[in-house]
Amino acid sequence: MAPKVLVSDKLSETAVQIFRDRGVEVDFEPGLGKDKDRLLEVIGQYDGLAIRSATKVTEKILAAADNLKVIGRAGIGVDNVDIPAASKKGVIVMNTPFGNSVTTAEHAIAMMFAVARQLPEASTSTHDGKWEKNRFMGVELFNKTLGVIGAGNIGGIVCDRALGLHMKVIAYDPFLSEERAKAMGVTKVELDELLARADFITLHVPLTDKTRNILSADNIAKAKRGVRIINCARGGLVDEAALAEALKSGHVAGAAFDVFETEPATASPLFHLPNVVVTPHLGAATTEAQENVALQVAEQMSDYLLTGAVQNALNMPSVTAEEAAVMGPWLKLAQHLGAFAGQMTDEPVKAINILYDGTVAKMNLEALNCGAIAGIMKATNPDVNMVSAPVVARERGIQISTTHQEKGGVFDGYMKLTVVTGKRERSIAGTVFSDGKPRFIQIKGINIDAEIGAHMLYTTNEDVPGIIGTLGHTLGDAGVNIANFTLGRAGQGGDAIALLYLDEAPKVEVLRALEATGKFSQVKPLVFDVA
Numbered sequence: 001m002a003p004k005v006l007v008s009d010k011l012s013e014t015a016v017q018i019f020r021d022r023g024v025e026v027d028f029e030p031g032l033g034k035d036k037d038r039l040l041e042v043i044g045q046y047d048g049l050a051i052r053s054a055t056k057v058t059e060k061i062l063a064a065a066d067n068l069k070v071i072g073r074a075g076i077g078v079d080n081v082d083i084p085a086a087s088k089k090g091v092i093v094m095n096t097p098f099g100n101s102v103t104t105a106e107h108a109i110a111m112m113f114a115v116a117r118q119l120p121e122a123s124t125s126t127h128d129g130k131w132e133k134n135r136f137m138g139v140e141l142f143n144k145t146l147g148v149i150g151a152g153n154i155g156g157i158v159c160d161r162a163l164g165l166h167m168k169v170i171a172y173d174p175f176l177s178e179e180r181a182k183a184m185g186v187t188k189v190e191l192d193e194l195l196a197r198a199d200f201i202t203l204h205v206p207l208t209d210k211t212r213n214i215l216s217a218d219n220i221a222k223a224k225r226g227v228r229i230i231n232c233a234r235g236g237l238v239d240e241a242a243l244a245e246a247l248k249s250g251h252v253a254g255a256a257f258d259v260f261e262t263e264p265a266t267a268s269p270l271f272h273l274p275n276v277v278v279t280p281h282l283g284a285a286t287t288e289a290q291e292n293v294a295l296q297v298a299e300q301m302s303d304y305l306l307t308g309a310v311q312n313a314l315n316m317p318s319v320t321a322e323e324a325a326v327m328g329p330w331l332k333l334a335q336h337l338g339a340f341a342g343q344m345t346d347e348p349v350k351a352i353n354i355l356y357d358g359t360v361a362k363m364n365l366e367a368l369n370c371g372a373i374a375g376i377m378k379a380t381n382p383d384v385n386m387v388s389a390p391v392v393a394r395e396r397g398i399q400i401s402t403t404h405q406e407k408g409g410v411f412d413g414y415m416k417l418t419v420v421t422g423k424r425e426r427s428i429a430g431t432v433f434s435d436g437k438p439r440f441i442q443i444k445g446i447n448i449d450a451e452i453g454a455h456m457l458y459t460t461n462e463d464v465p466g467i468i469g470t471l472g473h474t475l476g477d478a479g480v481n482i483a484n485f486t487l488g489r490a491g492q493g494g495d496a497i498a499l500l501y502l503d504e505a506p507k508v509e510v511l512r513a514l515e516a517t518g519k520f521s522q523v524k525p526l527v528f529d530v531a
Contacts, residue, residue, distance in 0.1 A: 003069075003305040005048035008033035008055045011074060015050075015294035022302040024048075040064050048072065048301045051080070059085040070094060070304050072297040075284075078314060087315045094300050094312050098153060099293035100284035105157035107283045108202050108232040109165075111256035114277045115228050116141055116200075118254070121275065139199075141165050147198025149214065150233065151176045151186065152381070153395065155204030159186050170194055173205075175380055177348045178422075180397040195222040200230065206381050207234035217242035225251055232258040232283050235265075244269035247276065258283050314385050327363050330415070333430045333438035334368045336452050336528055337417040338375020340428050340440070343526050344458075345379070351399040351420040352376065358413035360432075361404035369402060372417055414441060443488070446497055450486040453501035454530050459514070460522040463489045463496040470517055471498060478510045 004025040007016060011030070019026040027046075032039055033055030043049070043065045049057065050072045057071055062085045071081055073095045086093050114120060117138035125132050146162045148155050151171040159169050169186040172194045181188040191214075194201070201223065205211045215229065215238040223229075229252060231238055240261060246252040247270075254275035260268055263281060270276050284290075303309040354372055356365060367386070374389035384392055393400060407413070416429040429442035440450040443458075457475075461467055468487070475482060484501035506525055514523045 003047040004045065005050055005301060005305070006032070006042070006046040007050045008039060009050075009052035009074075010054075011050060011052070011294045011298070012291055014291070015074075015298040018295060018298035019302060022306060024302050024305060036061075043068065048305055050074065050297055050301060053077065053080055055080065057081040057086070062086055062089045062091065065089065065091065070301055072301040074099075074290075074293040074297040076100070083315050092304065092310060093314045094297065094304070094310075095314060096293040096296040096300070097312055099296050100286075100289040101154050101157055103286045103289035104232060104283040105154050105161060105204075106286075107258060107279075108154075108158050108204070108230055109161050111230050111232060111258065111277055111279070112141065112146075112200055112202065112228070115230065115254040115256040115275060118275055120277050141167055141200075143168065144199040145170060145197050147172070147189075147194040147201045148186070149173070149191070149194065149201065149203045150205030151181070151184065152204065152392070154233075155202075156184060156395070158202060158204060159184055167200075170197060174346060175348050175396055177350060177397050180395075183397070191219070192222060195219060196224060198224060198227060200228050202230040203233045203237050205233060205237065207236045208380065208382060210380065212236050213239050215239065215243070217245075220246050220252065223252070226253045228252070228254040228256070230256045232256075235259040235261040235263060241269045244273060247273050312385070327367065329432040329436045329438060330360050330363060330413075331368060331371045333415060333432055334371035334417075335375040336438055336440075337415060337428050337430050338372040339378065339528055340375075340443075340526060341417055341419045341426055342376035342379030344426060344524065345376070345419055345421060347421040347423055349376065349393075349396070349398050349419055349421055351401065352393070353401045353403070353418040353420065355416040355418075356402070356404040356413075357409055357416070358407035358411065360413035360415060361406070365402055365404060368415070369400065372415075373400065376419065411441070416442070440486075440499065443497055443499070444490075444495070446488040446490055446495070448486050448488040448497070448499060450499045451484045451501055452528055452530060453483060454528055455502045455505045456526040456528065457498075457500040457502055457506055458522070458524045458526055459498045459500075459520045461496050461498070461520045463491075463493050464519070467496070467498065467519060470519055471500065471514070474510060474513050474517075475500075475502070475506065478507065478513075480504060480506055480510060 002023055002025045005019055007028045009030055016026055016028045040061055043061055047067055048070045052074050059082050068091050070092045076095055076097050078095055081093055083093050118136045122136040145168045148159055148171045151173040162169050163185050170189045171186045172189055172191045176188055178188055217239055220242055256277040258279045259281055300311045354369060370386040370389055373393055374384055374386045377384040377389045377392055411431045414429055414431040418425055418427040430438055430440045432438050438452055440448060481503040482500055483503055486499045489496040511523050514520055
């Protein structure tokens, strides 16, 4: 029997036809998503549900969806889907994260043109019957230096378009390799150099703890005088108040913003300033982008329903239900190993090597690979999932290798993850105990036995007396409780490590206090998703 899909929001007829052409039965009822009672009544008939933003897929809807296997969201945001409830029900949730990349990149280029030539202000002035030809003196883009912060999917397209305009393109991206930068035709630089050299700066990074206010007051002050700043990525990447002051002082010549720290943005320090172009989050607002995501979701859902292939899944890897029951703890371990390596790595990753030993070597290694890679990439891009992570890794030129072997250690099975950068190799190994709980068993070649918690603290030091006391007293004085304390050393008097499982995240003051003792060569807080 052919699988059956309900399209409950407005998708193009072309997307609907893709289902039919692929042999999927489809009911196209674009207004049904707004009728909760009717959706609840019929959802049990369908294997797939294709939606935009109008349909709300609640826990109640999912409870009635006895045959539902996949939900496809035409677009990126899935706030209208209860993903935990879908996961519990065994329903895959897909989105289309790359369907609007060109559109968003083009909007950034358009905003750059607009601020370079003061087009909005000139248009308003001319509409008002003024002929202020001498007032609006712009600058050319030709031969100017464009600084791109974030050279991933969208940032890479912006780089390509800017090179076509004969701009000089420099890029800051900690995970951009020299080889990848060379292939793109851009020069990889550190942030301070980008700030000092760029005539235009455009941002294309997700909003994380590391990128929030990446253009802070201090960094804006480091920028070249007369710079123009474009943000079509995420609100919160730029200190809007500090930028407003820099615009008023003339240090920054112009700005173009499509995104704001608070949205809908009814007020901002940037509003009503001269040579500031603002738009209401229009990055993905083109007919082509909306068509692209509709076509993509139809293709993705058809692939899954007909062949089992999974693309852009947000909540589970491409494994069978039988595999998932056995692999669950190992998949969590793979993610934890990746998360550790990702949070510890601040340099471009060149290669990721994964060793599987014993019982785990007989499992679905592709899914486990995806979990480990996603754990690494999530440190800088929280939107990455287990399906898109390998794609992102390939785009960055990262080499992935896997080795599997028969039982060769004291454990029935274990995984060892090694991340290779231009400067070093960092390895971490783990296993799953009989209680189903993942454990770290080796870091930097030093054997340990560490339970994994949501909040952890990793330190390195010389093997000298007093380390346990220093950690205990400093954390205790700050009211931070230690749930588990693991130590390891390479040898007496040599390199040593400590991994502490804490009840809460240590505050910056605590980390600084530990660093101030002079006993530690590294003090690093870590966060793990243990849910």
